[in-house]
Amino acid sequence: MTTKETADLGEFQFLSGESIPTLEVAYETYGEFTGDNAVLICHALTGSAHVARRPDAGDETAGQARAWWGDVVGPGKAIDTTEYYVVCANVPGSCYGTTGPASENPETGKPYGTDFPPVTVGDWTRAQRKLLDELGVGRLRAVVGGSVGGMNVLDWLRRYPDDVERAGAVATAARLDPQCLALDTVARRAITSDPNWNGGHYYGASESDANGGSSDSSDGRAEPEEGLARARQIGHIMYLSKASMGRKFGRRSAGRETVREEQPDPAAAFFPYREVESYLDYQADKFVDRFDANSYLYMTRAMDDFDLSAGYEGDADALAAFEGELLLLSFTGDWHFTTEQAEALAEAARAAGVDVAHHVVESDHGHDAFLVEPEKVGPPLSDLLASGLEGRAITDTEPESESDDSGEFAPVHTSLFSE
Structure with a gap:
């Protein structure tokens, strides 16, 4: 029941x-x-x-x-x-x-x-x-x-x-402890420094009853997806141990088929796109589709x-x-x-x-x-x-x-x- x-x-x-x-x-x-x-x-x-x-x-x-x-x-x-x-x-x-x-x-x-x-x-x-x-x-x-x-x-x-x-x-x-407080601080800064954060008022009129999500607002203002994605990546690193990361990813390349269409920086094309990078990018992409950036700020503040x-x-x-x-x-x-x-x-x-x-x-x-x-x-x-x-x-x-x-x-x- x-x-x-x-x-x-x-x-x-x-x-x-x-x-x-x-x-x-x-x-x-x-x-x-x-x-x-x-x-x-x-x-x-x-x-x-x-x-x-x-x-x-x-x-x-x-x-x-x-x-x-x-x-x-x-x-x-x-x-x-x-x-x-x-x-x-x-x-x-x-x-x-x-x-x-x-x-x-x-x-x-x-x-x-x-x-x-x-x-x-x-x-x-x-x-x-x-x-x-x-x-x-x-x-x-x-x-x-x-x-x-x-x-x-x-x-x-x-x-x-x-x-x-x-x-x-x-x-x-x-x-x-102070180390986790520091990492949470950096995660929040990633959100609040995103130009789309707009002081936390990034919701469109059609999303007044939003429960998370990351679609563009009706007035053309995008949500702070990049900032939230970086914050979540920091969180995932905190949740894993050195041993588990070594076992899951090592230093292995993710392979040609997983290389992102847009390189994060000019030098990236020369170096391997590693499995650990692919994992973090995948988790970030999933997270911005289901969670709200302001809620992440509020929830981490409560924990801290x-x-x-x-x-x-x-x-x-x-x-x-x-x-x-x-x-x-x-x-x-x-x-x-x-x-x-x-x-x-x-x-x-x-x-x-x-x-x-x-x-x-x-x-x-x-x-x-x-x-x-x-x-x-x-x-x-x-x-x-x-x-x-x-x-x-x-x-x-x-x-x-x-x-x-x-x-x-x-x-x-x-x-x-x-x-």
Whole structure:
């Protein structure tokens, strides 16, 4: 049993203090609600509410917009929709049905553009809470998410600690490190320096209800495709590890048949067009067809701004009111959200008296591992929902990994999940 709906939550005041007359939230549900089986799933940066496969869903979108966790969520899957009532909502500021920069401002009849209020992860959590209230869902069996969706999970634990029984935060951290902040800055500059960005007001009159896309506007003004493409390429580099890039591409030429019609610079014709270049160009071309440049600015700002300890004495203090169970899942090849960052978060949870387990999964896929290795992500999440931290795929809450003389901790290898 699945539904695809949009809820009108009425006037919404963002944490910045600014308000919009109405906030519409696109969401999907899977399974039947029995009162104590609700699981909220929080999507990552460019994801949508379409977390699992639906019989009525077409292939009009790609990437994280289309069943982005379809091998983890669904009938008979790790998060089994025959047992749990799964809710996934597109967050404010995105471009997949929920109100964001590309949406029409009812007060002007034109798209908000960059007049849309600043959005934070806290605003996502508050909007999700309002949506769940509309659906009649009180306390959650679990809230689960990866990447910035994992930050969304952590915000639930500090903002609504009594509303969550169990939490699964995958490939995430309490905050971004300076290197990732710097790369996100360059990505945003790529968009805002595109001459077609026009201060964020590049939408045409016929696209006032746009949900992403990149067609030219009706007044002849093109959208900032080049800037968004470069931003996405930077993101893809962040999501891959050195090992995975070496395995996928090496230094190989992509071959004559894949050479672009227009060379990026005069010298390019002399040098090989490499497979890694071809991959980045292909991903960029796909992305500008499905996502909105302003939404990318808003979403990355929300991720960059998140700091679990904001308003508290530290991370432990932020988690202190949560009395449920927390599972952290990190990947050895992920340099976007590192295993060390996840372990620091686990230490903070232990200091706060939170029941916590930290899995470190051996993987060379980089940050993308939480999306492309469902066989490693699924079992611990399944056991978390069914049995809490006592599940067979979950280590003790006080792992041997905690520390040694070097201050390092030992990874939990994939053999744990092979039973």
